[in-house]
Structure formats: C-alpha cells, structure tokens
Amino acid sequence: MKKHNLLYVILLGITFSNCGGKKKGENSIFSFDSGQFATHYLPQENLDLGILNPKAKEIDSIVYYVNDIKAGTTKGNSKLPFELKNQKLGYQYLKALVYFEGENAEATARIELVSDVTPKLLKYKVINTYPHDTGAFTEGLEFYKDTLYESTGLKGKSFLRKYDYKTGKVYKQIDLDAQYFGEGTTILNDKIYLLTYQEKTGFIYNANTMKLEKTFSFDKDIEGWGMTNDGKNIYQSDGTEKIWTTNPETLKQISYINVYSGTSKIKAINELEWINGKFYVNVWQKDAIAVVNPNNGAVGGILDLSGLRKSLSNTITIEDVLNGIAYNPKTKTIFVTGKNWDKLFEITVSE
Missing domain, CATH: 2.60.40.10 (Immunoglobulins)
Structure with a gap:
C-alpha cells in the first residue's frame, strides 16, 4: 500500500x-x-x-x-x-x-x-501525562494565559471550566442549563466563546470572572462543533467538511473552506486548534489529527494518535473518542485528550 x-x-x-x-x-x-x-x-x-x-x-x-x-x-x-x-x-x-x-x-x-497535496505522516512524542476528569465529555480545550480551559458536552452534564492542568484542580466552573449540549470553545480578547450542539445558541463569558456577558444565535442553520481563533477571527466547525470564518464582533459567518485530503472530503471535522498558522483538527471517531492549510482547506499532515488509547487506565466506550487539542505557547507543546479519558497528554510533533 x-x-x-x-x-x-x-x-x-x-x-x-x-x-x-x-x-x-x-x-x-x-x-x-x-x-x-x-x-x-x-x-x-x-x-x-x-x-x-x-x-x-x-x-x-x-x-x-x-x-x-x-x-x-x-x-x-x-x-x-x-x-x-x-x-x-x-x-x-x-x-x-x-x-x-x-x-x-x-x-x-x-x-x-481537489487537493494536489500528499499529506505527510507526522510523528509525536509524549513528554508528560496529567490527570483528566473522567466525567468530562470533552468538546473544547484551549490555553489562555497559561491556564487550561475546557468545555464539555451531553445535556445535563455540560460545563465550562478553567483549571490547573498539572493537578486537575478546578479554579472555576460554569454549568450549562440542562437544555444545552455544550460544544467547542475559544478565547479572544478576554472573552470566552462557547458553542452548543443543536440548539443554535452560543454564549460569551468574561475570561477573568467567567460571568456570562451575552447569549447569541447562530447566523447560519448549522450545528456547533469545534472552535478556535487566530487572534483576529474565530473559526468553527459544524460536523461537515467545512471550517467557517466568523466575525467575533457580529458573530456572523463570513466564509468557509472545505477540508480535502487528495480527492476526498474529510467530513466530521470536530475540535479545532490554530497552531503556527495551521488548523489542527480532530476528525470525529478517528484517533487522528489532520493539519489543514487555512487558505484552501488542503490536508498537509496527519498525526495518528491511536497509540494513546493504550495508555489509558479507565475503560472507555465507543463514544469516548479522541477530542481536545490545546497549544500552550509558553511551552510550545500540544495537549490532547478525549471524551471521558483519564489522562491529558502533552506531546511534541515532528515529521
């Protein structure tokens, strides 16, 4: 092959x-x-x-x-x-x-x-392992001022929290109303943006106090999945091959790219992270991360993380997929986990 x-x-x-x-x-x-x-x-x-x-x-x-x-x-x-x-x-x-x-x-x-790029197979090295809450159905993961923020899903169990990733100590947690299924989150200009799954509703919190500042409705008839930002625009996925560019002021979708690997669309794009000018994206139900060119949607690299499952101590189900990517600019390392996983992995990536 x-x-x-x-x-x-x-x-x-x-x-x-x-x-x-x-x-x-x-x-x-x-x-x-x-x-x-x-x-x-x-x-x-x-x-x-x-x-x-x-x-x-x-x-x-x-x-x-x-x-x-x-x-x-x-x-x-x-x-x-x-x-x-x-x-x-x-x-x-x-x-x-x-x-x-x-x-x-x-x-x-x-x-x-379609894409004319042949994706490169990337390598990773686990340099640290930290505890992760097995009750956290992870949807979004992001560092902000060296503090890790996480959003989770499932109705009646969704929350947004910030915590010490080394010990798992929770600094503050906001529980969503039971009608909402929490999804991806991102932080820009001291504001936390949080999506919901099929409720077509989003929330904006103060990043320091975590107080709710605004509730907004989706501009498009799409689902809420992953979220990230590049310091200027917000990007979100909707469970298809699309990654949307969103204006953080108006919260309207400006445009989108379609993610392709060769001649094939990569559907079910989930959690997103902006790392050094590229999208790192989870593909739902796949233990892999695709590295995507934000200009045209071409997959340039694939990171196979299936080996991480062997390091888990708890029993996980088919629903407990790899999901959660956070880049720490202070350490220049990437943190990954999965839904209900008992570990958070700090890794470095190379070709």
Whole structure:
C-alpha cells in the first residue's frame, strides 16, 4: 500500500465525491459542455468555460461567473480560460449569462476542485501525562494565559471550566442549563466563546470572572462543533467538511473552506486548534489529527494518535473518542485528550 493511501485509511471519515460536471438547473437553449469536464480538477489546472448552442442562436456575448463572482466576458460564443489556482477546494459553481437576439438566458454547472497535496505522516512524542476528569465529555480545550480551559458536552452534564492542568484542580466552573449540549470553545480578547450542539445558541463569558456577558444565535442553520481563533477571527466547525470564518464582533459567518485530503472530503471535522498558522483538527471517531492549510482547506499532515488509547487506565466506550487539542505557547507543546479519558497528554510533533 502506498504511503498516501495509508494516510487516507487513518482518516476514514472521508467521503469520496461524485464526478464533477453535473448539470444543474440548465435551460433548454444553452448548456455548459459538461461532457468535456474532468472528474476532478487540481489547483494548477485551467478550465475553459464554454457553452453548447444546439439551436444555433446568434450570440452577442457571454458573461461567465464562478461561485457568483464574475470571471470574464466573451464576444460571441468563444471560450473563456479560467485559472483555478486561487480557488478554495470543493465545488466550483459555474454560470453563463448568455445575451442573444435581444434576449438573455442562463446555463449552470459545477466542477470539483481537489487537493494536489500528499499529506505527510507526522510523528509525536509524549513528554508528560496529567490527570483528566473522567466525567468530562470533552468538546473544547484551549490555553489562555497559561491556564487550561475546557468545555464539555451531553445535556445535563455540560460545563465550562478553567483549571490547573498539572493537578486537575478546578479554579472555576460554569454549568450549562440542562437544555444545552455544550460544544467547542475559544478565547479572544478576554472573552470566552462557547458553542452548543443543536440548539443554535452560543454564549460569551468574561475570561477573568467567567460571568456570562451575552447569549447569541447562530447566523447560519448549522450545528456547533469545534472552535478556535487566530487572534483576529474565530473559526468553527459544524460536523461537515467545512471550517467557517466568523466575525467575533457580529458573530456572523463570513466564509468557509472545505477540508480535502487528495480527492476526498474529510467530513466530521470536530475540535479545532490554530497552531503556527495551521488548523489542527480532530476528525470525529478517528484517533487522528489532520493539519489543514487555512487558505484552501488542503490536508498537509496527519498525526495518528491511536497509540494513546493504550495508555489509558479507565475503560472507555465507543463514544469516548479522541477530542481536545490545546497549544500552550509558553511551552510550545500540544495537549490532547478525549471524551471521558483519564489522562491529558502533552506531546511534541515532528515529521
């Protein structure tokens, strides 16, 4: 088995995509020449945008759009070359607005842009092991001012706490109302942001006092999963292959990337951590972390942490998956754990 195929097996949360070039909502006059589209496209490739004109209409001009952004205009029925190198991975939605004989009509199609990066298999070394509360169904994990914060899930058992990771001593804990299933958390500008699972509700706390300052509703019809930040924007996952960029002031989702490993989407993205300009992400139900390029969604590295389970002293179930990534800038090490695990592992990572 080739090395890159082994990496795909590690991240078996992948879903193989259908062929690109499916027609979508096309009219009876013009259509994209979808038969000329490849199954997948790579970022270094170009796409020739052109339409079929079976009724031999006299075309004045065509305005082409990619993802609702104008790509260019052609005279008559000439093709428009389009470079894919600056596009984010995932489906690219194509539209042609055709002007002909005093009228206009649209044609639509889509193609799929996939990653040209072969992920590297990363190594890790456990340098310390600390106690972890077996009653903590871990959803979010983050350091702030050398203090570890953790959010947990399950209705009636969800809480947010900050504690001494070396001893497990809890400094302060906030229990969520029983109607909420707690999810990911992140801390930015002395504010703690906390998501809930399917309640489409989030909370903002003061990071020093942990007093609730605001409750907000999700901007999109999505689930709440993982959360992190880069010092400016907040990022959150929703259980799909998407990582959303969120404005911390308006709490509105600005945009998203799709996570791909080769030609495959990596679905069920869960806990997130921003480390040295990359996303480190848990894949739900997989004992692995994917390292993701935030610019386009390409997986550049995979960290197989399945060996950590052997170090646990308590008995865990199928629900008690690896989840929780926290980078400590003071020690420049990464802390990982899982739902209801009895240990918190401090590790270093290398190629």
